[in-house]
Amino acid sequence: MASPENKVVSLRPDAPMVVPDRPCWGVYENWVTNEKSRRLRPGVYWHGFKRSGADDETDEDKTDRPIIDEWIATPVTVAARTTNSEDGSEGRFLRLATESGTKEWIIPMEVFGGSGEDARRQLFGMGVIIALKKRGQFMEYLLDQRPDQVFATTCRPGWHESGAFVLPGRTIGSDKVRYQASGKGQNLFSLRGDLEGWKIEVAAKCEGNPVLTLAIGCALAGPLLSLVGVLGGGVHLVGDSSSGKSLAQLIASSIWGDPGIFAASWDMTKGGLEIEASGRNDTMLPLDEIKRADPKRVQEMAYSLANGQGKGTMTREREGRAKLSWRLLTLSSGERSLSEHAAIGGNSAHAGAELRMVDVNAGTRAERAFDKLHGLAGADFHRLLTVAVGAHHGHIGPAFVEKLLASNDRPGLLKDFADVRAKFTEDNAQAGRVADRFAVIALAAEMAITYGLLPWTQGSALADCQLLYSEWLDRVGSGNAEDRQILAGIVDFIDKHGSSRFSNVDDQTVDAKVFNRAGYWELVGTKRLYLFNKSALTEAASGYGLSRVVKALEGAGALAKRDTDRDSRKTKKYRIPGGGSPRLYVIDSEAIDGEGGSV
Structure with missing residues (x-):
């Protein structure tokens, strides 16, 4: 393949003639013959003239000068300009002809702001060979190309704004969108065998x-x-x-x-x-x-x-x-x-x-x-x-x-x-x-x-x-998931601490064995109701605020008693052993079990 500046005249199938419009770049994916019948191997070339050393050289003189064809690298064609859909950054879409086959790669334009060493290293890794003394000239070649075709690129697989589905090495639904790899990571979307x-x-x-x-x-x-x-x-x-x-x-x-x-x-x-x-x-x-x-x-x-x-x-x-x-x-x-x-x-x-x-x-x-x-x-x-x-x-x-x-x-x-x-x-x-x-x-x-x-x-x-x-x-049962979690937490708390952090509210003396008190209990017939203080209730339903806990208890019908002096009351005042009349939350754990709180 030749660059657009060159004319190719086919003399024989294995080595067509090229007539470069010197000075210019050329790219050939197969052997070619120049206008002097010199065979050129595949690659990127700089087609120019040898310097005569004369300062007053005319254009006519240049046409008579000996020509040169400098081999720069194996075939690398700049096929399109690219614009990244995520951040608008630009690049160049390269087609690489290597010994292991044709490959594609997108080079970000930002690499031209430095030496370009990292970009060349990646190209070498993909099978491109660049003449060691022509590394700077190779970057010049890439920078000089102005292809008319423009591709959109993305660093993320999946649906693109164009409606195409982008994967590394393949775009489904468009030939104008490409995946732009951000590094040397493994290709997750590889193929083997057949469907x-x-x-x-x-x-x-x-x-x-x-x-x-x-x-x-x-x-x-x-x-x-x-x-x-x-x-x-x-x-x-x-x-x-x-x-x-x-x-x-x-x-x-x-x-x-x-x-x-x-x-x-x-x-x-x-x-x-x-x-x-x-x-x-x-x-x-x-x-x-x-x-x-x-x-x-x-x-x-x-x-x-x-x-x-x-x-x-x-x-x-x-x-x-x-x-x-x-x-x-x-x-x-x-x-x-x-x-x-x-x-x-x-x-x-x-x-x-x-x-x-x-x-x-x-x-x-x-x-x-x-x-x-x-x-x-x-x-x-x-x-x-x-x-x-x-x-x-x-x-x-x-x-x-x-x-x-x-x-x-x-x-x-x-x-x-x-x-x-x-x-x-x-x-x-x-x-x-x-x-x-x-x-x-x-x-x-x-x-x-x-x-x-x-x-x-x-x-x-x-x-x-x-x-x-x-x-x-x-x-999981029916109902709200947070409600189930709150109720389960309260049931678990009673199972763990019912005997160690609660005591009978009707005892005449303070139970000295209770440390870090969570509340009291009282018997109503054969049913034991647990009287939680505020801090214990939020501890039992860790991660939820008091109002959210109370809402779950009300929804389960587990608030067994409350004072009626105000419609908003959720608590009941008790006279407790040792003196004092705190407001406590009266909870019927059997009602919670009926709502699936123990799940």
Whole structure:
């Protein structure tokens, strides 16, 4: 290939003639012959004249001077100018002809403000060879190019503002948008094997296994989230060690790339987690082994993943760096639930965090995490699928997006989601958010079945998601999640401290054995009512304000007595042993148990 300044006259197929408009640059991807019949190997050239040394040289004299063809580098063509969609920064789109094949790379214009050493180092790493004494001239060549074509670039995978879906090395839906790598990180979205092999050896074995079909649907649902208006979040596979949770994550990871690279771990900082999430935007983030996460920060990390917004930071010049952002579903796993792991660090469970990372039973099914082994022993089933996802991966995710873009039916997609969502019932807004998540997972899997990408019976993926959603509802019960958490905390507090921090309010003498008093108790018939002081009540429902705790107790009908001298009274005045008449909150723990507070 020659640069636009040159004329190429084909003399013979293996070495066409070029007639450069000297002085100029030239780029050739094959052998060529110059106007003096000198053969030139492929590469970037400076076509000029030898210097005569005369100061009064005329243009006519120059045409008679000996010509020179300086080899600068292996073929590097500046094919387009680029503009980054996130920050507006410009670059150049390079096409590299290397011994291992043609490659693409985007060089930021900012590198020309320095020596360009880092850029040349990366080019060498990709197979480009630059003459050592021509390094500066090579940078001049790149800077001199002014191609007419302009590409948009982005450093984040997923949906682009143009409507294209961008992946490293591939853009679906546009030939004018490219992914711009920000460093030397591994390519998460690699390909191996083929789609048919994955369908036969992996997907077919997953049918009849709700945990596995959920994992696949979770991976495919990423591109749908923004299109149907569902917020991010995740599902957390809970089960004993070696139950099959990790296999589900490997299978889900194979939707987009090499499972060994695409899958991530909870064992990282919150900042690292944000980078991993942003690097998988509009796809899925698999996080293995929650026990590796910091118990003190795991709930905060769950909130961050679901909200899709990283923490703002500043440069040394005190300028704000752009926040990382993403929208995806997280597929987590662990032997403990999110709240159980947080409790290890001394933190009480936050209902909001648990709703953003919903527990799914992946340990006590018919075959631990599985329901159907397709005639195989458990170990053989696990081994067969593990080998299969290593041999075939990275195909179905992009194929799903291709089909989605080809259908180009946003109204129809919204209607389909509404139809599926109607099959997931809920009794409050919080359960509704979880229902949204299960519904979009089911929709993605059912769409893939319709597209012919999953060899499953139509409706089977929806039935599996409905089953797992109903199991979740049965575990957590109905009603508001914060109410359940508050009531459970109060019941636990009574179980732990009922005999050590409470005493009979009708005793005539002070019970000296009670330290750090939480209140009193009184018998009404055969029922014991607990009379909490204000500080103990907020201690029992750690993380919630007093008014919120009282609201939950009222909703459960657990405030057994109150004074009636004022409508707003929630307390009752008692005369206590040793003197004094404090106002106390009178709680019927049996009423709380009836509301599911002990769950």
